[in-house]
Amino acid sequence: MTKNLLSRAAVFAAGLLLSTVALANEGGNLQQSGTDLNDKASLQRGAALFVNYCGGCHSLKYVRYARIAEDLGLSEDDVQAHLNFTGGKIGDHVISAMPPELATAAFGKAPPDLSLVGRVRGSDWIYTYLKSFYLDESRPVGWNNTLFVNASMPNPLWELQGVQQPVYGKKTASGDLPVDGFTISQPGRQDAKQFDRTVRDITAFLEYAGEPVALKRQGVGVWAILFLVFFSLMAWLLKHEYWRDVH
Known part of the structure; x- marks a missing residue:
């Protein structure tokens, strides 16, 4: 029995260590998202922002338009008019507007489905990721991300956030220049407070998409x-x- 307990403790410790190493490799500290799944207005805004800024490349293949309408308090006509840009039916799954072969030709590989990103990564990770893009001329798409280093994805929200330039810290022993912060070289259409709410709304919607039943679980x-x-x-x-x- 003692051996089993020690074995389980070792497995838990190893898993915790691997999780810590993985987080360190992806940029470190996470910002708190402050999402509230009971705030339907936030979820509605997040749904609209997702289809306008993310849905062109990314799909939610495990979520149906009809389910979004029911859970978010929207009519089917509203969903079809404002959230469905692919011409699908109300009972269809949420798919991206870009065909997979075109996405592969443009980015080298098809952008991933985001149905479960809220469950796999967590809301704080999504929130931090969307705020951590910066210009990097060495990257093929011209952008990089401090949380997900060398991500092959441009900043989808740069028009709202503005263009972030990195502020580098001291060179490390390995010769790397860590990014200690950002400065806005070109203002966006939103100020910092407005952009925080935008990112929080998108994060809340993706958190909901990962587990729609969570809205009803408390009731x-x-x-x-x-x-x-x-x-x-x-x-x-x-x-x-x-x-x-x-x-």
């Missing part, structure tokens, strides 16, 4: 707890009735 949980309380009361009353004549 179901409340009813489940009320049922258990009622059942416990009835069970106690029944026991009291059966045993009241037993001394």
